[in-house]
Amino acid sequence: MARIELTGIQKRWGAIWGVRDVNIDIADEEFIVFLGPSGCGKTTTMRMIAGLEDPSEGEIRMDGELMNGIDARDRDVAMVFQGYALYPNMSIYENIRFPLRMRGVDKAEHDTLVRRAADLVELSDYLDRKPGALSGGQRQRAALARAIVRQPQVFLMDEPLSNLDAKLRQAMRVQIKHIQRQLRITTVYVTHDQIEAMTLADRIVIMQAGLIQQIGTPDEIYNDPANTFVAGFIGSPPMNLVEGDLQDGRFTAPGIDIAGLTLPRNGKVTLGIRPEDCTVGGHSTQLKGDVYGVEPTGDITYLTIKAGEKLIEVKADRSYRSELGVPETVAFDPARIYLFDSETGQRLR
Amino acid sequence: MASQRKNSRGESLLLRYAILGAWALFCLAPVLWFLSIGLRPRTEIITPQPIYWPSFSLDAWHMIWEDWPMAKYLRNSVAAIFGSVIIDLVLAIPAAYSLARYTYRGRDDIGFYILSTRMMAPAIVAIPIFFLFRNVGLLDTVWALMLVYAAINLSFVTWIIRSYMLDIPKELEDAARTDGAGDLRILWEIIIPAILPGIITASVIAMIFAINEFLFTLLIASTPKAYTMSVALANFTGGSDGLIYNAIALVAFLAFVPVFLVVVAIQKHLSRGLTMGAVKG
Ligand SMILES: Nc1ncnc2c1ncn2[C@@H]1O[C@H](COP(=O)(O)OP(=O)(O)OP(=O)(O)O)[C@@H](O)[C@H]1O
Numbered sequence: 001m002a003r004i005e006l007t008g009i010q011k012r013w014g015a016i017w018g019v020r021d022v023n024i025d026i027a028d029e030e031f032i033v034f035l036g037p038s039g040c041g042k043t044t045t046m047r048m049i050a051g052l053e054d055p056s057e058g059e060i061r062m063d064g065e066l067m068n069g070i071d072a073r074d075r076d077v078a079m080v081f082q083g084y085a086l087y088p089n090m091s092i093y094e095n096i097r098f099p100l101r102m103r104g105v106d107k108a109e110h111d112t113l114v115r116r117a118a119d120l121v122e123l124s125d126y127l128d129r130k131p132g133a134l135s136g137g138q139r140q141r142a143a144l145a146r147a148i149v150r151q152p153q154v155f156l157m158d159e160p161l162s163n164l165d166a167k168l169r170q171a172m173r174v175q176i177k178h179i180q181r182q183l184r185i186t187t188v189y190v191t192h193d194q195i196e197a198m199t200l201a202d203r204i205v206i207m208q209a210g211l212i213q214q215i216g217t218p219d220e221i222y223n224d225p226a227n228t229f230v231a232g233f234i235g236s237p238p239m240n241l242v243e244g245d246l247q248d249g250r251f252t253a254p255g256i257d258i259a260g261l262t263l264p265r266n267g268k269v270t271l272g273i274r275p276e277d278c279t280v281g282g283h284s285t286q287l288k289g290d291v292y293g294v295e296p297t298g299d300i301t302y303l304t305i306k307a308g309e310k311l312i313e314v315k316a317d318r319s320y321r322s323e324l325g326v327p328e329t330v331a332f333d334p335a336r337i338y339l340f341d342s343e344t345g346q347r348l349r
Numbered sequence: 350m351a352s353q354r355k356n357s358r359g360e361s362l363l364l365r366y367a368i369l370g371a372w373a374l375f376c377l378a379p380v381l382w383f384l385s386i387g388l389r390p391r392t393e394i395i396t397p398q399p400i401y402w403p404s405f406s407l408d409a410w411h412m413i414w415e416d417w418p419m420a421k422y423l424r425n426s427v428a429a430i431f432g433s434v435i436i437d438l439v440l441a442i443p444a445a446y447s448l449a450r451y452t453y454r455g456r457d458d459i460g461f462y463i464l465s466t467r468m469m470a471p472a473i474v475a476i477p478i479f480f481l482f483r484n485v486g487l488l489d490t491v492w493a494l495m496l497v498y499a500a501i502n503l504s505f506v507t508w509i510i511r512s513y514m515l516d517i518p519k520e521l522e523d524a525a526r527t528d529g530a531g532d533l534r535i536l537w538e539i540i541i542p543a544i545l546p547g548i549i550t551a552s553v554i555a556m557i558f559a560i561n562e563f564l565f566t567l568l569i570a571s572t573p574k575a576y577t578m579s580v581a582l583a584n585f586t587g588g589s590d591g592l593i594y595n596a597i598a599l600v601a602f603l604a605f606v607p608v609f610l611v612v613v614a615i616q617k618h619l620s621r622g623l624t625m626g627a628v629k630g
Pocket residue numbers: 013016017018019036037038039040041042043044045082
């Protein structure tokens with residue numbers, strides 16, 4: 001069980017930046033999820049925590065102890081690698097057992113532990129096979145089993161479920177969360193999947209281009225985005241962002257006219273509104289546009305409206321249907337409107 | 350339509366077998382010829398008339414085992430060759446691992462130096478090597494042959510193994526390290542099993558080179574005490590009895606058989622290994 005502090009972490013290879021500036025204080029037993037676009041430095045950060053990469057600048061501490069320069073094998077972490085990294089010449093059983101052997105776990109316990117881990121990831125029938133004879137999803141689960149077979153100080157999981165189908169992914173998500181809560185092991189988890197992030201995380205770290213954009217609970221990230229990047233990254237479909245003009249509490253953009261905003265500021269701003277905070281129809285004058293696309297999905301209908309040149313995504317009632325090109329109006333929940341500085345992207349409050 | 354296609358596939362299969370068969374005959378003919386010379390009486394071999402129904406004789410077979418210490422030559426060969434390959438592997442695997450994995454100053458120079466030992470004609474170092482072994486008292490011993498063969502082959506064995514190691518994803522070692530394995534463990538449990546085809550390929554090629562090595566063997570083995578098959582073979586060509594073709598042929602055949610058996614036994618690994626090595630530089 002460990003608290004992990006990253007202070008002023010940078011990583012670069014010559015002129016290439018992997019991570020520019022990362023500061024996080026991960027509490028003991030916390031479940032932290034890294035979320036961000038490809039190449040933003042998630043894996044690099046994780047490898048530095050694991051001790052596979054030394055930071056160019058900054059300090060890594062575990063339980064207050066400085067970890068810089070300490071070899072990976074001397075840090076008590078278990079990692080699921082993005083590329084699985086299963087040992088090709090060993091059976092799945094031996095793969096899962098490997099960390100037990102290396103860490104000197106009592107031999108008598110190996111079999112029970114291996115079988116339990118394999119059971120959790122639903123891989124019990126494949127223990128005799130070599131990794132080469134498994135599908136991508138099975139390999140990924142084998143990699144997961146190898147990480148959870150023992151009780152380390154820290155779990156590091158780099159997109160451990162990315163290759164699974166929706167159903168299995170959901171089942172594994174529940175297992176991971178359960179194991180983490182039961183063993184109370186500090187966990188750092190990387191994913192591209194927002195649902196995974198939202199459901200698993202105590203706190204989410206949003207990264208972009210080697211920088212942390214925001215750290216917060218899933219609620220904070222969703223309800224209180226710090227900037228347009230976070231706002232546009234979270235939610236599906238993500239928040240609508242419209243550039244316009246704010247004058248005396250009135251926001252205008254082509255097709256959009258919203259009064260009663262309480263920001264004491266005039267000039268160019270970006271307005272943000274989530275698709276789920278919009279109401280279609282009625283006599284609203286806030287947004288007037290034409291129906292551009294209608295996508296019924298069963299439990300909800302996604303509606304795209306063209307206002308000026310801008311496409312606005314709206315979640316409509318599941319029974320909503322419309323012809324394309326028909327004029328439509330949308331009302332916004334005034335309490336759920338966000339304003340951002342158009343220049344810096346920072347939230348205006 | 351379907352049957353027509355099947356037919357044409359049958360024809361192409363036939364053609365393929367014909368070509369392969371012809372090629373096999375071409376390659377095997379000298380071997381079979383040797384064998385046939387070796388198993389016929391001496392008189393029959395030197396007669397100028399063509400012989401259509403050769404007679405069979407084990408004269409040469411008895412001769413090479415009874416009149417000459419062929420068993421000893423064979424033992425020398427096997428000891429020197431296997432010994433040299435083991436020395437090579439023990440040295441080359443760690444060296445290759447270091448060249449493939451670690452970055453340190455002069456790494457590329459060391460790599461080039463290792464390769465450069467193959468770039469000059471062996472005769473250039475023949476005399477220094479002769480004096481070297483004479484001074485340490487190893488002349489005319491199997492040990493010296495072992496060391497020389499090992500030295501000759503070390504560079505390319507290292508190089509082949511290194512190129513296989515480069516193919517192993519770094520993440521694999523990272524995983525082993527996070528799982529708690531140290532360098533030697535990783536080498537022994539992860540790397541070596543993963544590059545086994547490469548190790549086998551390198552060993553077989555080293556063996557073939559060692560079997561065919563002649564210059565240094567002749568230099569070092571000055572008496573039958575350290576003679577190997579290749580040198581013994583050369584010594585048969587002279588003597589008071591004149592050229593004993595059938596015995597020579599049989600010895601040559603015997604020198605060929607062990608390599609052949611090794612190659613057949615590990616053929617699967619070898620073909621995979623050679624192609625893999627070919628793709629990598
Ligand atoms: N060994 C390396 N040498 C040079 N650059 C590297 C190295 N490893 C990573 N990078 C660079 O660092 C940046 C961050 O890489 P990283 O693997 O951390 O991204 P990521 O967030 O995990 O992306 P993904 O979601 O695609 O896995 C990338 O631009 C990458 O090209």
